[in-house]
Amino acid sequence: MAEIKKDLFYTESHEWVKVEDNIATVGISDYAQEQLGDIVYAEAVEEDTEISVEDVVGSVESVKMASDIYAPVAGKIIAANVDLEDEPEVINEDPYGSWFVKIEMSDPANLDMLLSADAYEKLIEGE
Amino acid sequence: MKKTPLNEKHKSLGARMVEYAGWEMPVQYEGIAAETIAVREKCGIFDVSHMGEVYVAGESAGDFLDWLLSRRVTGKEREQITYAIMCYDDGGVVDDLLVYTFADYYLLIVNAANKDKDLLHMADSLTSFVARNPEAKGKVAIEDWSDRYAQLAIQGPDSLEMILKVRDLLDLTSEQEQVLSSLKRYRNLELSPTEGLPMFISTTGYTGERGYEIYASDTKVIELWDALLAAGCVPCGLGSRDALRLEAGLPLYGHEMSAEINPLDAGMDFFVKFDREFQGEAMQGQNTRKIVRLVAQGKQIPRDGYPVFYDEEEVGYVTSGTYSPTLLKGIANALVRVDLPDDVKELAVEIRNKRIMFDVTDKFLG
Numbered sequence: 001m002a003e004i005k006k007d008l009f010y011t012e013s014h015e016w017v018k019v020e021d022n023i024a025t026v027g028i029s030d031y032a033q034e035q036l037g038d039i040v041y042a043e044a045v046e047e048d049t050e051i052s053v054e055d056v057v058g059s060v061e062s063v064k065m066a067s068d069i070y071a072p073v074a075g076k077i078i079a080a081n082v083d084l085e086d087e088p089e090v091i092n093e094d095p096y097g098s099w100f101v102k103i104e105m106s107d108p109a110n111l112d113m114l115l116s117a118d119a120y121e122k123l124i125e126g127e
Numbered sequence: 128m129k130k131t132p133l134n135e136k137h138k139s140l141g142a143r144m145v146e147y148a149g150w151e152m153p154v155q156y157e158g159i160a161a162e163t164i165a166v167r168e169k170c171g172i173f174d175v176s177h178m179g180e181v182y183v184a185g186e187s188a189g190d191f192l193d194w195l196l197s198r199r200v201t202g203k204e205r206e207q208i209t210y211a212i213m214c215y216d217d218g219g220v221v222d223d224l225l226v227y228t229f230a231d232y233y234l235l236i237v238n239a240a241n242k243d244k245d246l247l248h249m250a251d252s253l254t255s256f257v258a259r260n261p262e263a264k265g266k267v268a269i270e271d272w273s274d275r276y277a278q279l280a281i282q283g284p285d286s287l288e289m290i291l292k293v294r295d296l297l298d299l300t301s302e303q304e305q306v307l308s309s310l311k312r313y314r315n316l317e318l319s320p321t322e323g324l325p326m327f328i329s330t331t332g333y334t335g336e337r338g339y340e341i342y343a344s345d346t347k348v349i350e351l352w353d354a355l356l357a358a359g360c361v362p363c364g365l366g367s368r369d370a371l372r373l374e375a376g377l378p379l380y381g382h383e384m385s386a387e388i389n390p391l392d393a394g395m396d397f398f399v400k401f402d403r404e405f406q407g408e409a410m411q412g413q414n415t416r417k418i419v420r421l422v423a424q425g426k427q428i429p430r431d432g433y434p435v436f437y438d439e440e441e442v443g444y445v446t447s448g449t450y451s452p453t454l455l456k457g458i459a460n461a462l463v464r465v466d467l468p469d470d471v472k473e474l475a476v477e478i479r480n481k482r483i484m485f486d487v488t489d490k491f492l493g
Contacts, residue, residue: 037143037366038160040450041428041457059479061428063159063450064366085426 002031002124005096009072009111010120016096017072017114024073024103024111028060031124033095036062042088044069044080044100051077051103053110058100060091073110075103131176132277132345133352140362148240150177153364160452162367163374166334167453170283171363172355175340176348179242180272181249184232187263191256192226192233195249195406197390197399200226200233208313208329212390212398213245218410219386220393221248223378225331227315234272238380246271252406275324277348281360282338282371290328290339292358296350297328297341321347333368335375335492373447373458374491376420382431382446383418383460392416392462414465416443421459421474421485428457429476429485435461436475436482442467445476451491458491 004010009017014032018025033039041061051057051071058069058080079102084091091098105111115123128151137144142153153174155162165171183192189201196211203209205228213221222241227234237245249269257264281289287308290297294304298319307316310330318326322344332338341351356362369379378384384393389407391399391414401411421429429448434441443463451458461474475482 037155038158038452040160041426056479061450063163063370063452064154066428066430 002029002034003096004030004117004121004124006117008096008117009114010117010123011070011072011114012123013070015069015072018099019111022105022108023078024075024105025099026057026069026072026101026103027099028069028091028095029120030095032067033092036060036065036067038062039088039091041066042084042091042100044082044084045077047077047080049077051075053113057103060088069100071103072114073103073105073107075106077101078104129177131174132349133174133176136349136352137174137362142362142364145365147365148177148238150239152177153362155364155366156362159364159366159370162361162363163370163452165361166283166336166363166367166371168284170281170285170289170360171334171367172289172352172360173280173282173363173368174278174352175280176277177239178273178278179237179239179245180276180342181235181237181242181245182232182270182272183235183249183267185265185267187260187266188233188268190260190263191253191267192235194256194259194404195252196224196226197395197405197407199400199403200228203228205229206314206316208315208331210313210398212384212395212407213248214390214407214410215248215386216406216409218389218391218407218413220380220384220388220390221245221386223380223384227327227329229317229325241380242271242273255406275344276342277345278343279341279348279351279355280332280334280338281341281355282332282334282336282363284337285359286336286338289355289358289360293351293354296347296354297326333375333377334371335377336371367452369447370449370452373449373460374451374453376490376492378418378460379447383462388416388446388462389413392418392465394418416462417465417467418446419461419463419467419471419474420488420491421445421461421476422454422488422491423457424484424486426456427476427478427483429459429461429478433459434477435463436477437463437467437471442474454491457485459485
């Protein structure tokens, strides 16, 4: 069973979101890394990029599949995890420790659209 | 969804199952990369029971197949297997397949996704063939034998050793064991029938490694699967099968060949013989594209459908792209304009709106 951390928010496209003050940190869920399989490529969009909800903020690829990572909130990317490019396999080992971007939120109301851990658990049970 | 006789075995091994060509098939067990490496270094086993088997018999069967396919099946040793391409009149591809020859019939091994279409095409072709050769009327029979056979592929440098460990289940005589040990590629060895069904093993596969494929009844294939796993074969799914075939430079229907991509475009000239009449001969001179092989300079992975550029001009697209677990980088086949110079050393692939340079290579593996 995929691990779901209770203290995080989630999206229907399987990102996790950690909210601290005005900063949203984004990665992919344990379920997402399981579905992808061996992750062999990862990249995050550069710092200082202004983004809207559902803009692409990163990409992750396994042997067979390529998948984009979408912004769960609008704002500015204030940090991009470039280390993932050299060690994409850590996403398989530690999905909740492998963040892609940190976003300074411009509209905290975006958070209302995110899924709770319980709602996300129901979502993946249905897949 | 159709299930192979090994469906429960796959699930009990924790395989991730997917729908493929109407079948519920394992895409991976431990992981695509580990399975690919197991085949390159030791031995993997694949359930390929979804493949279609089409029986063709009768006095005019050989002549019909010679006309239906891109190269002759007649006039060869009985144990020799023929890889051939079945084309529409314009040269577009219906399917690619293997032809096995038995005492009084042929067996065509076809892609699962194409089997129903193949049978319809073959029925139409037989009508055309009889119109051209009235003496062949009533002398060709075509039957779908797919439900009779399950199939295993055992692939990798240790495959012979694995096969010999299950010699009792295959009912191999010591003479057959000798023959099998020195059998050349693309040969067939007929074994004792099981449950009235002719069983056979061939030196074929879709991985670029030494390997064998066994065609047998459902019950026999279940017994062989268990015994071969116990012998040390690593279970491999469709994911590694696709990575292995692409690394080996082998085409896949729907990617490198299709109704819109003829065998000459796909670089399969060796398997098309124009020294006679056959269905699809109109492809001659209709060769507007070619397949090139691309290997990554950096970390990016080319994927199916990505556009390919030469000197800022779009010249084609990726037909199959993957991360190669053997080379540890992205590789692809691309279909490009045939007039692209042969000595081009680099082409760009557009990946997420960026043009990334890839090396052009003759083959991926050494």
